[in-house]
Amino acid sequence: MITIGQIADLAGVSKSTVSRVLNNSGYVHEDTRSRIEAIIEQYHYTPSASAQNLSRRATNTIGVVLPELDNSFYMEVLAGVAEVVDERNFAMIVCNTSNDAKKERATLSMMEQQRVRGVIFAPASGYSDAAADKSIRLQLKNLKVPVVLVDREIKNAPWDGVFYENFQSGYLATEHLIQTGSREIGIITGDMDLKHARERYRGYAQAMEDYNLPVKDAYTYNGNYNVEVTYQVTKQMLQSGVYPEALVLSNNQTTLGFMKAMNESGLNQEGVQIRVVGIDHIPVLDMIGYQYNCVTRDMKSMGRGAIELLLARMEDEKKAREIRIVPCIKKFYD
Amino acid sequence: MITIGQIADLAGVSKSTVSRVLNNSGYVHEDTRSRIEAIIEQYHYTPSASAQNLSRRATNTIGVVLPELDNSFYMEVLAGVAEVVDERNFAMIVCNTSNDAKKERATLSMMEQQRVRGVIFAPASGYSDAAADKSIRLQLKNLKVPVVLVDREIKNAPWDGVFYENFQSGYLATEHLIQTGSREIGIITGDMDLKHARERYRGYAQAMEDYNLPVKDAYTYNGNYNVEVTYQVTKQMLQSGVYPEALVLSNNQTTLGFMKAMNESGLNQEGVQIRVVGIDHIPVLDMIGYQYNCVTRDMKSMGRGAIELLLARMEDEKKAREIRIVPCIKKFYD
DNA sequence: TTGAAAGCGTTACCAT
DNA sequence: ATGGTAACGCTTTCAA
Numbered sequence: 001m002i003t004i005g006q007i008a009d010l011a012g013v014s015k016s017t018v019s020r021v022l023n024n025s026g027y028v029h030e031d032t033r034s035r036i037e038a039i040i041e042q043y044h045y046t047p048s049a050s051a052q053n054l055s056r057r058a059t060n061t062i063g064v065v066l067p068e069l070d071n072s073f074y075m076e077v078l079a080g081v082a083e084v085v086d087e088r089n090f091a092m093i094v095c096n097t098s099n100d101a102k103k104e105r106a107t108l109s110m111m112e113q114q115r116v117r118g119v120i121f122a123p124a125s126g127y128s129d130a131a132a133d134k135s136i137r138l139q140l141k142n143l144k145v146p147v148v149l150v151d152r153e154i155k156n157a158p159w160d161g162v163f164y165e166n167f168q169s170g171y172l173a174t175e176h177l178i179q180t181g182s183r184e185i186g187i188i189t190g191d192m193d194l195k196h197a198r199e200r201y202r203g204y205a206q207a208m209e210d211y212n213l214p215v216k217d218a219y220t221y222n223g224n225y226n227v228e229v230t231y232q233v234t235k236q237m238l239q240s241g242v243y244p245e246a247l248v249l250s251n252n253q254t255t256l257g258f259m260k261a262m263n264e265s266g267l268n269q270e271g272v273q274i275r276v277v278g279i280d281h282i283p284v285l286d287m288i289g290y291q292y293n294c295v296t297r298d299m300k301s302m303g304r305g306a307i308e309l310l311l312a313r314m315e316d317e318k319k320a321r322e323i324r325i326v327p328c329i330k331k332f333y334d
Numbered sequence: 335m336i337t338i339g340q341i342a343d344l345a346g347v348s349k350s351t352v353s354r355v356l357n358n359s360g361y362v363h364e365d366t367r368s369r370i371e372a373i374i375e376q377y378h379y380t381p382s383a384s385a386q387n388l389s390r391r392a393t394n395t396i397g398v399v400l401p402e403l404d405n406s407f408y409m410e411v412l413a414g415v416a417e418v419v420d421e422r423n424f425a426m427i428v429c430n431t432s433n434d435a436k437k438e439r440a441t442l443s444m445m446e447q448q449r450v451r452g453v454i455f456a457p458a459s460g461y462s463d464a465a466a467d468k469s470i471r472l473q474l475k476n477l478k479v480p481v482v483l484v485d486r487e488i489k490n491a492p493w494d495g496v497f498y499e500n501f502q503s504g505y506l507a508t509e510h511l512i513q514t515g516s517r518e519i520g521i522i523t524g525d526m527d528l529k530h531a532r533e534r535y536r537g538y539a540q541a542m543e544d545y546n547l548p549v550k551d552a553y554t555y556n557g558n559y560n561v562e563v564t565y566q567v568t569k570q571m572l573q574s575g576v577y578p579e580a581l582v583l584s585n586n587q588t589t590l591g592f593m594k595a596m597n598e599s600g601l602n603q604e605g606v607q608i609r610v611v612g613i614d615h616i617p618v619l620d621m622i623g624y625q626y627n628c629v630t631r632d633m634k635s636m637g638r639g640a641i642e643l644l645l646a647r648m649e650d651e652k653k654a655r656e657i658r659i660v661p662c663i664k665k666f667y668d
Numbered sequence: 669t670t671g672a673a674a675g676c677g678t679t680a681c682c683a684t
Numbered sequence: 685a686t687g688g689t690a691a692c693g694c695t696t697t698c699a700a
Contacts, residue, residue: 001449001478003677014687019679026680027685044476046446050393051677053384054692069413070617079403082430091444094428096416110425112380115335142378144335227621256621263623283404284618287561287590289597337693348671353695360696361669385693388676 002045010043011036022047049091053115061091062310063116065107067124067152069096072283073252073299074122077150080303081120088311090117097124101132108139118146118310123154126193146313150306153195160313160322162305166196168328169295170203173248173277176293176332178211182246182275186219188230188258190250197225200250200279219244223254230257238265246275252282255292281331291333297326336379344377345370356381383425387449395425396644397450399441401458401486403430406617407586407633408456411484414637415454422645424451431458435466442473452480452644457488460527480647484640487529494647494656496639498631500530502662504537504582506629507611510666511580512545516609520553520578522564522588531559534584534613553578557588564591572599580609586616589626615665625667631660 004022008015013032020026021036028036039045053059064081066074078094085092093114097104104124111119121140127133133155140147140159149161170187177185187204190197201220208215221237223230230249234257237243249255255278262268278294285292305324312319338356342349347366354360355370362370373379387393398415400408412428419426427448431438438458445453455474461467467489474481474493483495504521511519521538524531535554542549555571557564564583568591571577583589589612596602612628619626639658646653 001677004679005677015678016680016687016689017685020686023679029685032685046443048388048449048677049447050384050387050449051692052679054382054388054676054694055678055680057679057692059384069416070409072618075404075409082403091427091448093425109380113383114425115382115384256618259622261623282618284406284590284616288593289595335693338695339693349694350671350673350696351669354670357695363669366669382693385676386695388678388692389694389696391676391695 001048002043004045004047007036007039007043007045010039059091059115059117060089061093061114061116062307063111063114063119064092064094065097065104065111065119065121066094067097067099067122071253073151073280076283076299077122077303077306080300080305081307082303083300084304084307084311099124101125101127101136104136105139108143112143116143116145118148118314119143120148120150120306120310122150123152126152126191126195127154128193146310146317148306148310148313150302151196155195158321160309162302162309162324162326164196164297164302164326165328166199167203167206169279169297170200170248170250171207172203172295172328172330173279174204174207175211176277176295176330177246177248177275178207178213180275180334183213184219184244185213185246185248186216186221186244187248188221188223188233188250188254190223190225190254192222194225197250200248204248216244218242223250223257225251225253227253227257227260230254231260232257234258234261235265238262238267243274245273246277249276249278252278252280254278255280255282255294277332293332293334295328295330297329302326335382336377338379338381341370341373341377341379344373393425393449393451394423395427395448395450396641397445397448397453398426398428399431399438399445399453399455400428401431401433401456403428405587407485407614410617410633411456411637411640414634414639415641416637417634418638418641418645433458435459435461435470438470439473442477446477450477450479452482452648453477454482454484454640454644456484457486460486460525460529461488462527480644480651482640482644482647484636485530489529492655494643496636496643496658496660498530498636498660499662500533501537501540503613503629503631504534504584505541506537506662506664507582507613508538508541509545510611510627510629510664511582511609512541512547514609514668516580517547518553518578519547519580519582520550520555521582522555522557522567522584522592524557524559524584524588526556528559531584534582538582550578552576557584557591559585559587561587561591561594564588565595566591568592568595569599572596572601577608579607580611583610583612586612586614588612589614589616589628611666627666627668629662629664631663636660
C-alpha cells in the first residue's frame with residue numbers, strides 16, 4: 001500500500017506538502033500542487049483513514065444503533081440518516097441489537113472502540129427498572145460523544161431526541177374508528193415496557209373516554225410489538241369467538257401479525273370483518289396500492305432529524321437540548 | 335480519552351504488558367494480569383481501533399456495497415452477512431450505491447480509505463459495454479483486497495461469487511403457469527443490462543419453446559426491475575386492453591409495481607384476472623399470509639455464503655475460485 | 669515474565 | 685511556499 005511518504009518522494013517534496021494538497025490547507029504553489037495531484041492519481045493513492053483518525057484525534061464516523069433491521073420503520077429511518085451522512089461526507093457504521101440488551105452492550109463497546117464521533121440510538125428495550133435505566137445511561141455517557149435518541153425514549157436522559165406523537169397516534173387511530181361508526185373497539189398493544197407503547201395505549205383509552213365508550217379489559221390484547229406474538233394472540237382471539245368489531249394495531253409488526261392470522265382464518269371470506277386502524281404505515285402495502293387505514297409519520301425525516309441534531313450537537317456541545325416531536329399523519333381511506 | 339500508556343502507568347507496568355493482556359498474547363503473570371484488568375475495568379478503557387489498525391497494518395472491517403437498501407432482497411442478504419460478521423467479531427461498513435455508478439465509485443474509494451479487509455459487492459449496474467466493464471474491474475482490483483460478488487455478475491471477473499439460478503427461475507416460473515393451464519403468457523422483464531435479467535428472460539422463453547408456446551413480442555414488457563417503471567408499464571398495458579392471461583414478474587420490485595397498477599385499476603373487482611408468478615418472494619406478503627405464487631431463494635443464506643467465501647479467501651489468498659449458485663425454491667399455492 | 673524502542677501513516681506546528 | 689519533526693495510540697521485536 002502506497003503511503004504519503006512515497007508520494008512525497010515521488011514528487012520530490014515533503015510529506016507536509018502532500019498533506020497540504022490532500023486537505024487543501026495552507027499554501028502550496030500551483031505547479032507543485034498539480035504535480036503532486038498527478039502522482040496521486042497515477043499511483044492511485046488514498047490516505048489511510050486510520051492514520052488520519054489517529055493523527056487528527058478524531059474519526060469522521062458516526063454510529064447508528066438500531067433494535068431491528070428487518071423492520072421497515074427502522075429501515076426508513078436509516079435511509080434518512082444515510083442521506084445526510086452522505087451529503088456531509090461522514091462514514092456510518094450501523095449495528096443491529098435485535099432488541100437484546102446484551103448485544104446492545106457489545107455494540108456500544110464497539111462504537112467506543114471505533115471512536116465514533118456521535119451515536120444515533122434507539123434503545124433495545126424500555127429499561128423500565130431503575131437499575132437498567134441507570135446502567136444504559138451510564139454506558140451512553142461513557143461514550144463521551146453526542147448521542148441522539150430516536151423513536152424510543154430513555155428515562156432521565158439528557159440527550160437530544162426525535163420522537164413521535166405517540167399519544168396522539170393512539171388517540172387519532174381510535175377516534176377514526178369511532179367517527180366511522182365503531183363502538184366496540186379494542187387494541188392490540190405493543191411492548192408495554194416501552195413508553196411509547198404505553199402512550200399509544202393511553203391515547204386509545206383517552207379517545208374512548210372522550211367519546212363515552214367503555215375500555216374493556218377483554219378487548220385489550222398484548223401483541224408485544226412482535227409479528228409472531230401478535231399472530232398467536234389474534235389467532236386465540238378469533239378462536240375464542242369473542243372479539244370487538246374494531247381494533248387499534250399498535251405498530252407495523254402488530255399489523256403484520258394480525259393480518260396473517262386474519263388471512264389464515266379465512267374469516268374475511270365468510271364476511272366476518274374486524275375494522276382496523278394501524279399505527280405506522282407499511283411501505284410494501286403502499287406500493288401495492290393496498291388501502292390500509294393508519295396514522296403514521298414521515299419516517300425518513302425522523303432519520304434526517306436525528307442526524308441533523310447530532311451534527312448540530314457535534315458543532316456546539318453546549319447548545320440547548322433539542323427534542324423534536326414529529327407529527328402524526330392520517331392516512332384513512334374510508 | 336484514556337490510553338494504553340496511562341493504563342500502564344496506573345498499573346505500574348509498561349505498555350507492552352498491557353498490550354499483552356489486551357490481546358492475551360505472550361506471557362504475563364497472573365497477578366499482573368488481574369491487576370491490569372481491574373484498572374482497565376475501573377477506568378473503562380477501550381483500545382482505539384484506529385491505533386490498532388495502524389499498528390497491525392490491517393483493519394478488521396469488511397465492506398458491503400449494495401445497490402439498494404429499500405429492497406427486501408438486499409436487506410435479507412445484509413442480515414445474513416451481519417450474522418456472520420458478528421459471530422466472527424468483524425466490523426461491517428455498509429454502503430448504498432442507489433444503482434448509481436458514480437456513487438459506486440465514491441463508495442469504493444471510501445472503502446479503500448477505510449482499508450477494509452474485503453468487500454462484498456453487488457454492482458450498481460450491468461456494465462455491459464466493454465469500457466465500463468473494464469473500469470469497474472480495475473477499481474475493484476485496485477482495492478487489493480478480496481472481493482465477493484453477490485447476485486449480480488461482472489463480465490470477466492476473477493472473483494468468488496454467490497449467484498442465483500436465474501435461468502431456472504424464469505423457466506420454472508413460466509412452467510408453472512403453463513402447467514396450471516395458461517397458454518398466453520407474457521413477462522415483465524428486468525433491467526436487460528443486467529445479465530440476470532437476460533437469463534430470467536431466457537428461462538421464460540425456453541420454457542415457452544419447450545411447451546410449444548409462442549413468445550410474443552407484444553407480451554414482453556420491460557419493467558426495468560423498478561417499481562415505478564413497472565407500475566407505468568402495467569398501467570399502459572391494462573389501458574390498451576390487450577394483455578396476456580398470465581405474466582412472469584422478473585423480481586420483487588416488478589411485482590410491487592404490477593400489483594399497484596392492478597389494485598388501482600380495480601380490474602380484479604370486475605373479475606378480470608391476470609395470473610402471475612413472480613421471481614423472488616416478498617417478506618411482508620409472507621408475513622401477512624398473502625399467498626403469492628413465486629419462485630425464490632434463501633436470501634439470507636446468500637449473504638452468509640458471501641461472507642463465508644470472503645473470510646475463506648482472506649485466509650487463503652490462492653485457494654481455488656469458488657462460485658456458489660443457490661437453488662431456486664418453488665412457492666406455489668395453486 | 670517484563671520493558672524499551674521502533675514503527676505504522678498521518679497531521680500540524682514551527683522554522684526557514 | 686516548503687520542510688523537519690513531534691505526536692497520535694497501539695503492536696511487536698529484541699533484550700534482559
